[in-house]
Amino acid sequence: MKKLINDSDDVVDEMLDGMTAAYPDMRRLPDTQVLVRDDAPVDGKVGVVSGGGSGHEPTHGGYIGDGMLDGAAAGDVFSSPTADEFEELIAATDSGEGVLAVIKNYEGDVMNFETAIEMVEMEGTDVATVVVNDDVAVEDSLYTSGRRGVCGTILVHKAAGAKAAEGEDLDEVQRVAQKVVDNVGTMGMALTSCITPEKGEATFDLPEDEIELGIGIHGEPGTERTDVMSADEITEELTESVLDDLDLDEGQEVVTIVNGMGGTPLMELFVVNRKLQELIGDHGLETWDAWVGDYMTSLDMEGASITVCAVDDELKELLGAPADTPGLTVQ
Amino acid sequence: MKKLINDSDDVVDEMLDGMTAAYPDMRRLPDTQVLVRDDAPVDGKVGVVSGGGSGHEPTHGGYIGDGMLDGAAAGDVFSSPTADEFEELIAATDSGEGVLAVIKNYEGDVMNFETAIEMVEMEGTDVATVVVNDDVAVEDSLYTSGRRGVCGTILVHKAAGAKAAEGEDLDEVQRVAQKVVDNVGTMGMALTSCITPEKGEATFDLPEDEIELGIGIHGEPGTERTDVMSADEITEELTESVLDDLDLDEGQEVVTIVNGMGGTPLMELFVVNRKLQELIGDHGLETWDAWVGDYMTSLDMEGASITVCAVDDELKELLGAPADTPGLTVQ
Numbered sequence: 310m311k312k313l314i315n316d317s318d319d320v321v322d323e324m325l326d327g328m329t330a331a332y333p334d335m336r337r338l339p340d341t342q343v344l345v346r347d348d349a350p351v352d353g354k355v356g357v358v359s360g361g362g363s364g365h366e367p368t369h370g371g372y373i374g375d376g377m378l379d380g381a382a383a384g385d386v387f388s389s390p391t392a393d394e395f396e397e398l399i400a401a402t403d404s405g406e407g408v409l410a411v412i413k414n415y416e417g418d419v420m421n422f423e424t425a426i427e428m429v430e431m432e433g434t435d436v437a438t439v440v441v442n443d444d445v446a447v448e449d450s451l452y453t454s455g456r457r458g459v460c461g462t463i464l465v466h467k468a469a470g471a472k473a474a475e476g477e478d479l480d481e482v483q484r485v486a487q488k489v490v491d492n493v494g495t496m497g498m499a500l501t502s503c504i505t506p507e508k509g510e511a512t513f514d515l516p517e518d519e520i521e522l523g524i525g526i527h528g529e530p531g532t533e534r535t536d537v538m539s540a541d542e543i544t545e546e547l548t549e550s551v552l553d554d555l556d557l558d559e560g561q562e563v564v565t566i567v568n569g570m571g572g573t574p575l576m577e578l579f580v581v582n583r584k585l586q587e588l589i590g591d592h593g594l595e596t597w598d599a600w601v602g603d604y605m606t607s608l609d610m611e612g613a614s615i616t617v618c619a620v621d622d623e624l625k626e627l628l629g630a631p632a633d634t635p636g637l638t639v640q
Numbered sequence: 641m642k643k644l645i646n647d648s649d650d651v652v653d654e655m656l657d658g659m660t661a662a663y664p665d666m667r668r669l670p671d672t673q674v675l676v677r678d679d680a681p682v683d684g685k686v687g688v689v690s691g692g693g694s695g696h697e698p699t700h701g702g703y704i705g706d707g708m709l710d711g712a713a714a715g716d717v718f719s720s721p722t723a724d725e726f727e728e729l730i731a732a733t734d735s736g737e738g739v740l741a742v743i744k745n746y747e748g749d750v751m752n753f754e755t756a757i758e759m760v761e762m763e764g765t766d767v768a769t770v771v772v773n774d775d776v777a778v779e780d781s782l783y784t785s786g787r788r789g790v791c792g793t794i795l796v797h798k799a800a801g802a803k804a805a806e807g808e809d810l811d812e813v814q815r816v817a818q819k820v821v822d823n824v825g826t827m828g829m830a831l832t833s834c835i836t837p838e839k840g841e842a843t844f845d846l847p848e849d850e851i852e853l854g855i856g857i858h859g860e861p862g863t864e865r866t867d868v869m870s871a872d873e874i875t876e877e878l879t880e881s882v883l884d885d886l887d888l889d890e891g892q893e894v895v896t897i898v899n900g901m902g903g904t905p906l907m908e909l910f911v912v913n914r915k916l917q918e919l920i921g922d923h924g925l926e927t928w929d930a931w932v933g934d935y936m937t938s939l940d941m942e943g944a945s946i947t948v949c950a951v952d953d954e955l956k957e958l959l960g961a962p963a964d965t966p967g968l969t970v971q
Contacts, residue, residue, distance in 0.1 A: 311832065311848070311851065311942070312831070312905075312908060313831065313871040313874065313904065313911060313912055313943075313944060314871050314911055315870045315871050315872055315911070320907065320911060323871075323910070323911045324914075325910075326914045327909075327912070327913040327914035327917075327932070328910050330913055330914055330917040330930060331910070331913050331917075331931075332930075363907065366905065366906035366907050366910070367906060371906070500642040500643070500644065501642065517642070520642065537642055539645070539646045540644045540646050540654075571905050571906075572902075572942075573644065573940070574643075574697065574902050574937065574939045575697035575698060575702070575902070576651065576939070577643060577644035577645060578658075579654070579655040579658030579697070580644060580646070580651060580654045580655055580658055581644055581658070582658040582659075582661055582662050583654050583655075583657045583658035583661055586658075586661040586662075599661060599662040599663075600662070601658070601659075601662045601966075602966075606905065606906065608905045608907070609904070609905050609942065611642070611903075611940065613644060631971075635932075635933075638969035638971065640962075640964055640969065640971045
C-alpha cells in the first residue's frame with residue numbers, strides 16, 4: 310500500500326488540522342475530532358450538524374459553512390464518532406434556537422448521536438433529528454438495520470442548512486430535511502475495493518473482471534457481483550434501481566447526483582452523467598439540476614453512485630439557495 | 641483494467657456531452673471537442689481561452705464560466721487539440737475585443753495554438769498568448785522544450801478571467817496572466833501510474849515500494865525515484881523544490897495549492913496541506929489563501945502536486961474576485 314500519510318493512527322487528526330489550515334472559517338474544538346464554523350453558535354439561527362466515520366471526504370466537514378452545516382464530528386476511518394464528540398458538537402452549535410442532527414443510518418452513528426442528544430437535552434438544548442436512509446440497494450446490511458444513508462445526505466445538509474439560514478425554527482428545518490429524506494434514492498457500485506490506512510490492503514477482494522453493484526461506502530457488500538459492464542450498462546442498472554424505488558410521476562422534476570467514490574477520474578463521472586440524463590428523459594422526468602463530482606467518497610475506491618431526488622418549488626428554492634462551503638458552493 | 645467508460649474511442653466525446661448535460665451554461669461547438677460559455681462571445685469583454693489534452697479534468701472545460709474561461713478545446717486523452725479546434729475556439733469567443741490564449745507549455749499545444757492564431761489573425765482577430773511553465777521539476781521533458789505547464793495554470797485562468805470580467809483590454813488581461821506565470825511554481829509526485837482508456841494498462845511501471853518525484857501530468861518521467869516516504873517527507877521535498885525556485889523574500893504572501901492527481905483521497909491532500917502550511921510558516925512566508933482539491937489531474941493517478949504563487953494586492957484582488965465555474969467557485 311502507498312498512501313500520502315504519516316502514521317495511520319494520526320491520519321484523521323492530521324487531516325482535520327490540514328482542513329483548518331486551509332479554511333480559516335472553521336475551527337476545531339480542543340481535544341476533539343469536531344469541526345465547527347468559526348462563528349458558531351450563530352445567533353438566532355438553528356444549528357445544523359452531522360458526522361460519521363472519516364474516509365468519506367468532503368463528507369461531512371467539507372460541508373461546513375454558510376447555508377449548510379454549522380459543524381461535523383469526524384470519527385476514525387469508517388468508525389462512528391463517540392457520543393462525547395457528538396455532545397460537544399451539538400453544544401458548540403446551539404445558539405438557543407436548537408440543533409438539527411442529520412444522521413446517516415449506521416448503527417454506531419445512530420446510537421452515539423442518541424446518547425449525545427439525551428445528554429444535551431438534560432442541559433436544556435432542543436434537538437431534532439433526521440435519519441437518512443437513501444441507499445435503495447439493500448434492506449439491512451453489515452452495519453445497518455434498515456437502509457444505509459449515503460450520498461443523498463448531502464441534499465439533506467443543503468436543504469436544512471438553507472432553511473436554517475432563512476431564520477426558520479427547528480420544526481421547519483427538520484420538516485424540510487425529512488422532505489428530502491422522503492424523496493431521495495441512491496445506488497452505488499465499485500470497480501475496485503478501498504484500502505484503509507490502518508489495514509493497508511483491499512477491504513474486499515474484487516477480481517479484475519468483476520464489479521460489485523449496490524456497494525456501501527465502507528466496502529460492505531452490495532447486491533450483486535457481475536462481470537465488467539460498460540458505463541452505459543452500469544448507469545442503467547443503478548438508475549433503474551433508484552427510479553423503481555422512487556416511483557415518480559411523469560413530468561416530475563429531479564436533482565441528480567453522479568458521485569465519485571474517491572478514486573474515479575472526473576472524466577468517467579461525466580460519461581455516466583451523459584447516460585443518466587438520457588435515462589431521466591426516457592422516463593419522462595425533468596432534470597432541474599445535475600451535480601457531478603466527489604461528494605461522498607470511500608477513500609480510494611473506484612466507482613460511482615447515482616442519486617435522484619424529486620423536487621418541488623420549496624426544495625428547488627432551498628437546494629438553489631446560496632451556500633459557501635469547501636465541498637459545495639452555490640451562488 | 642476496469643473503467644467507467646464505453647468504447648475508449650468515444651470517451652472524450654461522451655465526457656463532453658456529459659458536461660453540457662450537467663452545465664446548461666456551456667455549449668459544445670458542433671462537430672468539435674470545443675466547449676464555450678453558452679453566451680459566448682460576451683459583448684465588450686476580452687475572451688480568455690485554454691485547452692489541451694483530456695484526462696486532466698476539471699482542466700480545462702471545468703473552468704468555463706463567469707470570471708474564468710470563455711471556452712476550452714479538449715484534445716483526445718493526453719493529446720493536443722488540433723489547430724482547427726483552437727481556431728474555432730478563438731473565433732467563437734472573440735467579441736471584437738480580442739482573445740487571450742492560455743497555453744500550457746507542451747510542444748503540440750504551443751504549435752497548434754500558434755497555427756490557429758495565424759489563421760484567426762488573418763481574419764482580423766487580436767490574440768495575445770501566455771505560455772505557462774510552472775513545473776520546477778525538469779528543464780525540458782518528453783513533450784516539452786523548457787519547463788512544463790501544470791497546476792499553476794489554474795491561477796492564470798483565474799487572474800486573467802477576473803481581469804477580463806472587469807472589462808479591461810487585451811494588453812491588461814495578458815499582463816496579469818503573465819504576472820502569475822512569473823510568480824508561480826509547482827512540483828508533483830506519483831504513488832501510482834495512470835492508466836489511459838486506450839492503452840488499458842499502467843503508462844509506466846512503479847514498484848509497490850517506490851514513488852516518483854517531479855512527475856509530469858501525463859505519466860512522463862520525473863526527476864527521481866525513491867523508496868516510499870511519509871506524507872511529511874514528500875511534502876517537504878516538493879515544497880522545498882518550489883520555494884528554492886521561487887526564491888521569495890521573507891513576509892511574502894502566497895497562494896498555495898495542494899492538487900490531487902485524480903485517484904488520491906481528499907483526506908490525504910489535507911494531510912499534505914497540514915505540513916505544507918507548517919513549511920510556509922517556517923520560511924517566513926504568509927499564506928493568503930490555501931486551495932486543496934483536484935484541480936489538474938492525470939486520470940486515475942495517485943499522487944499530488946504542490947503549487948506556490950507569490951501574490952501582491954493586484955493578484956489577491958483578481959484571485960479573490962467572484963468566479964462561477966464547475967471546477968472553482970469564488971464568491
